[in-house]
Amino acid sequence: MPATTIGTYTDPVQALNNGLKTYFMPIIVSQINDETSPLYAALKKNTESVTGNAFKLTMKIGRSGGLGARDETGALPEASSRPRRQVAVDTANLFAHFEISDKLLVTSTDTRMSFGAEATDQIKDLTADAADWVRRNLNTDHFGVFGTTAAGSTTTKLNLAAGSLINAFSPGQSIDLGTVAAGVMTVTNPKCQIASVDYPGNAIILKTALATAPAAGVSICLAGSFGKEMVGLAEILTPNNTLYGIDRNTEKWFNPQFVDKANAALNSIWIKQTINAIRSRTGEDADFIAMSPDMAVAYLQEREAIMQNIDYMVLNGGFRVAKYNDIPISEEEYFIPNSIGVFSMKTLKQAMAKDWHWLGHGSSGDPLQLRDGYPVYHGTMACYANILAEKPAALGLIKNIKPVV
Numbered sequence: 589m590p591a592t593t594i595g596t597y598t599d600p601v602q603a604l605n606n607g608l609k610t611y612f613m614p615i616i617v618s619q620i621n622d623e624t625s626p627l628y629a630a631l632k633k634n635t636e637s638v639t640g641n642a643f644k645l646t647m648k649i650g651r652s653g654g655l656g657a658r659d660e661t662g663a664l665p666e667a668s669s670r671p672r673r674q675v676a677v678d679t680a681n682l683f684a685h686f687e688i689s690d691k692l693l694v695t696s697t698d699t700r701m702s703f704g705a706e707a708t709d710q711i712k713d714l715t716a717d718a719a720d721w722v723r724r725n726l727n728t729d730h731f732g733v734f735g736t737t738a739a740g741s742t743t744t745k746l747n748l749a750a751g752s753l754i755n756a757f758s759p760g761q762s763i764d765l766g767t768v769a770a771g772v773m774t775v776t777n778p779k780c781q782i783a784s785v786d787y788p789g790n791a792i793i794l795k796t797a798l799a800t801a802p803a804a805g806v807s808i809c810l811a812g813s814f815g816k817e818m819v820g821l822a823e824i825l826t827p828n829n830t831l832y833g834i835d836r837n838t839e840k841w842f843n844p845q846f847v848d849k850a851n852a853a854l855n856s857i858w859i860k861q862t863i864n865a866i867r868s869r870t871g872e873d874a875d876f877i878a879m880s881p882d883m884a885v886a887y888l889q890e891r892e893a894i895m896q897n898i899d900y901m902v903l904n905g906g907f908r909v910a911k912y913n914d915i916p917i918s919e920e921e922y923f924i925p926n927s928i929g930v931f932s933m934k935t936l937k938q939a940m941a942k943d944w945h946w947l948g949h950g951s952s953g954d955p956l957q958l959r960d961g962y963p964v965y966h967g968t969m970a971c972y973a974n975i976l977a978e979k980p981a982a983l984g985l986i987k988n989i990k991p992v993v
Contacts, residue, residue: 600693601965605954607708608946608967616715616969617944624719626907626918627878628726631975632937638972642676643939645832645976649673649841675832677974679941680730680818684718684969686710690958693965717758718944718969721810722818724756726975727922729823731815733768734922735792735808743797748790749804753922757785757792762811765802773807773814780811818938819975821878822924825985831977845869845930845984853990854886859912862930862984872932872982877917879928882991884919889992926989932982941972 622629636643653668688710728734735752746765748754757763761782766775783795792808807814823829827843828836836842845865847858863874879887887910891898901911910917923929946955947968955967977983 601956604693604708605952605956608711608955609953612708612711613944613946616711619715620719620722620944622905624723625920626903626905626909626916627876627920627923628723629903629905629907630876630916630918630933631726632933633943633973634937634939635943636939636941638679638941639676642678643941643974643976645675645677645978647673647675647834647842647978673834675834677819677832677939677976679972680816680974682718682722682818682971682973684714684721685966686714686968687959687964687966690963690965714969720756723920724753724922725817725820727821727920727924728753728817729820730817731768731771731773732809732813732817733773733807737765737802737804737806737808738790739804741804741806742801743799744794745786746792746794746802746808748792748808751925752790752808754785754787754790755921757782759784763792763808764811764814765798765806765808766814767805768807768814771815773809775814776806777802778811818973819977821929821975824975824977824980825924825929825983831980842980844980846987847985848987849989851988851990854883854890856887856890856912858986859928859930862986863913863915866930866932866982866984870932870935870979870982872935872979874930874932874982874984875915876931876933877912877915877928878920878923878931879917880923880925881919881921882926883928883989884917886989886992887917924985924987926987926991928986928989930984930986932979935979935982936975936977938973939976942970943973944969944971946970 621633649671652670654665656665658664724734725732734756735754736749738747738749741747759782762779763782764773764775765777765780766773777798780798781795782792784793785791786793819831823831825844825846827846830836831842834842845862847862849858859877866872866874888898898910900908901916902908903916907918946953947970948954949957956965957967958965
């Protein structure tokens with residue numbers, strides 16, 4: 589966020605409230621929606637009406653039935669429109685909450701409201717962390733588990749199993765530990781605060797020791813978030829599961845294009861084959877490619893091996909990315925490991941009941957509110973949304989590609 593001055597106020601609380609409402613919010617929305625990652629920026633974000641607590645989505649299946657050749661004077665084909673299925677997708681309630689003491693608020697500002705003030709630095713940090721959170725959520729699933737414990741964990745050090753998203757963990761986060769069965773998490777250790785993260789060692793250090801060391805296979809998610817996050821690509825791109833209440837094990841038309849390469853070395857011809865499969869089966873043109881970081885390296889290595897240059901392009905938001913036949917390739921930090929996704933983005937969107945906004949208080953709708961009995965102010969950003977794949981067959985996943993050693 590750029591440095592700026594927002595008017596002149598004698599009351600720092602009034603100054604910050606005014607800044608949050610009139611200046612910060614448009615910048616925050618732009619940074620989260622358009623600058624989080626190339627893939628998230630390319631995702632359509634539409635304000636949708638909500639019935640009850642859910643978005644209503646109509647799915648078209650197959651082809652019209654009123655087609656056919658007949659005798660010159662024979663009966664016409666029976667008219668039959670494309671079959672439709674309507675599904676209801678609950679809104680996910682996303683919140684970003686911060687607190688600031690009255691003393692810090694007073695001592696970190698003068699008569700001007702400046703983005704350089706320590707108080708407003710917290711808002712910038714909250715925005716950056718919210719952007720990383722939605723980026724991780726988009727690439728995972730609504731359960732919100734992004735790590736599991738490995739053998740050898742202690743009461744203060746949690747070793748993470750392979751496939752855990754170590755980069756999604758940071759000091760200061762509050763996490764729940766528990767066991768997951770049939771879509772339900774039994775929390776054994778709630779609200780554990782992370783003191784530090786050993787990124788090279790793939791481990792988390794807790795601020796307070798647990799009563800007992802967790803066994804291998806314990807699930808980890810943000811505190812209180814299990815099962816409440818947005819639907820993500822990891823579940824949209826998994827065939828034969830249940831998505832939006834549709835059992836894709838029996839209703840195959842709702843499955844994505846999917847191929848398991850069983851640890852074979854990358855061959856970029858697979859991307860073209862997936863593009864062709866999407867077009868032939870849905871009539872849609874693929875216009876975006878996402879790769880996990882290990883596959884981005886494998887793609888570069890394959891291009892070098894066949895002595896072929898890599899072309900680049902600049903997307904909205906200023907992202908400079910590689911391209912494949914004029915289709916942008918985004919290296920997505922939290923994308924499914926050892927995988928490449930091929931998408932028709934017109935069939936994928938983030939439906940919003942309401943975009944990011946401050947929860948206002950009082951008649952003036954001020955974002956800051958004093959906590960009862962404490963010299964501390966707090967504020968909350970909220971967004972009510974979910975990810976809707978209107979035509980999963982227009983999305984493809986090439987999985988289990990051999991990573992570069």
